[in-house]
Amino acid sequence: MSNIRTVARLAGVSVATVSRALAKPDLVSPRTRKKVLAAVEAAGYKPNLMAVQFRSRRTRNLVVLVPVIANPFFSRVITGIQGCAREAGYQVLLCNTQGREETEREYARMVQNFQADGVIQLRAFDPFADSGVGSDFPGGLPPLVNACEVMDDCRYPSVKLDNRAAARAMTDHLVRLGHRRIGVIKGPQRSPLTRDRIAGYRDALDAAGIIYDETLLCPGDFTLQSGHRAAGTLITRDNPPSAIFCENDEMAIGAIQRIKQGGLRVPEDISVAGFDDIAFASYSDPPLTTIAQPAEEFGATAARLLIDQLEGRQQGVTHSVLPYDLVVRDSTGPVR
Amino acid sequence: MSNIRTVARLAGVSVATVSRALAKPDLVSPRTRKKVLAAVEAAGYKPNLMAVQFRSRRTRNLVVLVPVIANPFFSRVITGIQGCAREAGYQVLLCNTQGREETEREYARMVQNFQADGVIQLRAFDPFADSGVGSDFPGGLPPLVNACEVMDDCRYPSVKLDNRAAARAMTDHLVRLGHRRIGVIKGPQRSPLTRDRIAGYRDALDAAGIIYDETLLCPGDFTLQSGHRAAGTLITRDNPPSAIFCENDEMAIGAIQRIKQGGLRVPEDISVAGFDDIAFASYSDPPLTTIAQPAEEFGATAARLLIDQLEGRQQGVTHSVLPYDLVVRDSTGPVR
């Protein structure tokens, strides 16, 4: 494998000149530049990026902490991140963390190890908390952007949906259809996402003068199975709800199956609503009423915020809120 | 940020001793080791991985070229790769290539740039072809493993399913149910996957004495939409098929929706079969008959083959074939 010294010898110039000819072409004369490029060609020279990165202390790598790579919503976010990063000349390293704090800390450490320049975290957890890395970074703030599920009082730049307003919009929709007993299949208990969405749900109930009944809430974990299971609990109880609001589309699809297995029809007997608008949402039977999120834009915005921060184009900590869209399909209908 | 020299000074030993105490503890005396570790602790020393990698010309990074990260099947494969890689101390860099050859070449170049040690390619394309890198690697073979969709006459280690046998098993299943006109929604024309599965389909027809009718084949691209569209073509033609074999589950789910929209029932009027057994398959209505693939094992095997190769534990090029499993659910039934 040829290195810069081989090329220098071949071109009859110094290594510095070769380096400049490649990185800052306007600093060398056209004649020399041509000689150097010819030598590069002849030697089949490829700069050793490890050396470049080592010397310049920059990798142009971004680490993305993804709780579950299999989640179609996150897939879209990732696509957005990659588009933006690619344009800015960054590579994206995806890390499937399963939401394990230790794993997240480990991958985040890549920034301290100079293996990556910054982190995008898609979950409400600070992998740098208490790691004492404050002083290593300008402003005492590690280069991280928090997107999708955002920590409370987030000290990092962030991008999220107004989950409370979105949940309220969906609940309003159900209320307008005449539903007064609306079940909820929640996400993990401690997630801010869940908390905000429940708040929005209550906002809508309060506005409609409906009394909040905690027994209508069922825990889930964003999987098809958990939606199936939770729906079973809801429909077999005394005085079941006439509508179920699920905190994501997978759980909604699981719930619909369970409801049909119980001999009930959607939406005639029970309405079901989802959240996220994944590709499968419009292919479920019936097609799902849901909240569309600009997933790709979440990713793109997060990447842009991070890169701005890395390249010093950014002062202050921006908190971005993106718009939701209520998509009404056929899984919700008037109360019987 | 402290470096190895700080630690050496603090411990009163040479940098070489510090390096050894950390990397090869049994080469230094217990007493010295203790002193060094104390100094490491005191200095808050973290080795600069860039320097380590630069020097040792190894990154412990694996690049995975994924055609579409959003595909649930690939998500599972990735999970398998990560499990195995993690255990062996490798990081996984996921690259969403959209199947673009140029992008794949670009990411594969990370190996030549010393940014990664090896590549796992999930598509039948050689990103190193004609790049003249042969001589840079032992045996003239770049460190790549091809999994899932494997190139013909693959010169790299590979892992795949016996697609021909699997497609034959599925077609046999349909034939046993009495179907004689079986439509197919194919994957991309040039994919070896598609070619092999069509071959298996013909094997089954031949064995049953059914004449192969090319007009029953419809192209698709593995998306929900394409399944929907293709099913429309098939069911509105003269003399439509009584069963449709789709080359993946997404297309099958799309097809089922289209069939229902045409006022037909699945499986009473038309049977539909898929391939892959993604999570949504058992939650479609009706639940999908499909071919289960050991997706995680594809990933794990590919990673293991690659790492063995990287660490010189491997001689010769292994081609692994994993077993499929016909999963019969409710989307296929006896011909009317």
Added chain:
DNA sequence: CGGAGGAATGTAACGGGTTACATTTTTTTA
């Protein structure tokens, strides 16, 4: 023509580990 000033190029230090080889210390062997 001498000198200022700028462009082009060269020299060499540098980054932070690893490791071959040299040296010192300890243990084993005769």
Added chain:
DNA sequence: TAAAAAAATGTAACCCGTTACATTCCTCCG
């Protein structure tokens, strides 16, 4: 107890670009 072998440790070269600083070469002006 001396010599040989083994273990522990140290020295310094090395990996390969980047870049501060030094030097050389022009161009232009008085």
